[in-house]
Amino acid sequence: MTLSVVFHTVDVPMxxxxxxxxxxxxxxxxxxxxxxxxxxxxGLRPWIREMIEVIAAQGxxxxxxxxxxxxxxxxxxxxxxxAEPDAAATFFAAHAPVRAALTPELSLRDVGGYLNWxxxxxxxxxxxxxxxxxxxxxxxALRAAGxxxxxxxxxxxxxxxxxxxxxxxxxxxxxxxxxxxxLFIAHADADRSMPADQIAVLDKALEAAGVxxxxxxxxxxxxxxxxxxxxxxxxxxxxxxxxxxVELLRRTLPAExx
Numbered sequence: 001m002t003l004s005v006v007f008h009t010v011d012v013p014m015x016x017x018x019x020x021x022x023x024x025x026x027x028x029x030x031x032x033x034x035x036x037x038x039x040x041x042x043g044l045r046p047w048i049r050e051m052i053e054v055i056a057a058q059g060x061x062x063x064x065x066x067x068x069x070x071x072x073x074x075x076x077x078x079x080x081x082x083a084e085p086d087a088a089a090t091f092f093a094a095h096a097p098v099r100a101a102l103t104p105e106l107s108l109r110d111v112g113g114y115l116n117w118x119x120x121x122x123x124x125x126x127x128x129x130x131x132x133x134x135x136x137x138x139x140x141a142l143r144a145a146g147x148x149x150x151x152x153x154x155x156x157x158x159x160x161x162x163x164x165x166x167x168x169x170x171x172x173x174x175x176x177x178x179x180x181x182x183l184f185i186a187h188a189d190a191d192r193s194m195p196a197d198q199i200a201v202l203d204k205a206l207e208a209a210g211v212x213x214x215x216x217x218x219x220x221x222x223x224x225x226x227x228x229x230x231x232x233x234x235x236x237x238x239x240x241x242x243x244x245x246v247e248l249l250r251r252t253l254p255a256e257x258x
Contacts, residue, residue, distance in 0.1 A: 002057040003028065007049060012065055014113045016106075019069035021114075022049055024056035025123050033253035034118035034129040036111070037064040038137030040227060041095060044074035047229045058246050060130070060253075061123045065114050067107065067137070071098045082231050099136075104143075104170035111144040115151060128153025128181075130249050134226055135159055138185075139172060145183065146175025154252035156184040158241050159223050161193025164202035173202045176209035183213035184248045186241060188221040216244075
């Protein structure tokens with residue numbers, strides 16, 4: 001059963017300013033489990049609003065912050081017109097300073113601020129929250145699971161890239177022994193940012209650390225398969241991801257206040 005949803009925007013106080021954010025929650029006046037939604041590099045936009053509303057309709061209060069708030073309010077840059085030649089390359093060239101401003105240290109610290117907002121919200125049940133991330137947000141979600149311990153009950157990463165790079169100090173697999181959350185990690189089988197050898201390294205690290213995790217590869221899917229406004233969108237993979245995500249949240253987070 002899906003619930004009716006209310007959507008609004010909020011400003012999340014942060015140590016270095018204010019992060020604009022989307023919030024979606026069931027329109028019933030009750031508190032629900034909290035979910036932190038970490039976007040891809042394109043940031044907050046209409047499709048992200050639709051995604052968090054779909055998740056919220058399953059009984060969750062979802063916060064999707066503008067992770068690039070230091071560079072401006074969302075949209076920091078407009079979505080590219082993918083019908084134009086080299087649209088993606090042009091976008092990412094312009095976006096490079098935005099990504100550079102969000103260092104690994106700052107992004108992880110920011111997650112603490114987002115989690116504090118959820119824990120302080122009257123619409124969120126006390127206890128562990130869920131984190132879901134996409135692309136670079138998936139990488140950050142796994143790092144956050146290692147940083148914030150028992151406060152995070154579940155973490156999901158979808159088409160996350162560079163998740164097991166040995167020479168990178170901030171690679172998520174290095175934090176495996178600090179993860180207490182249950183993980184769900186969905187890879188795309190046509191994703192050059194997360195090849196099979198990296199998947200094997202990540203799985204080995206999680207297994208060695210005793211982490212509760214599921215690692216799957218969606219066949220035929222490319223990097224960005226959940227995002228309807230990019231060329232890689234795959235409707236079957238998107239729908240599968242929704243089912244896998246909701247199953248994880250239902251398994252790990254309470255359905256309603258006790």
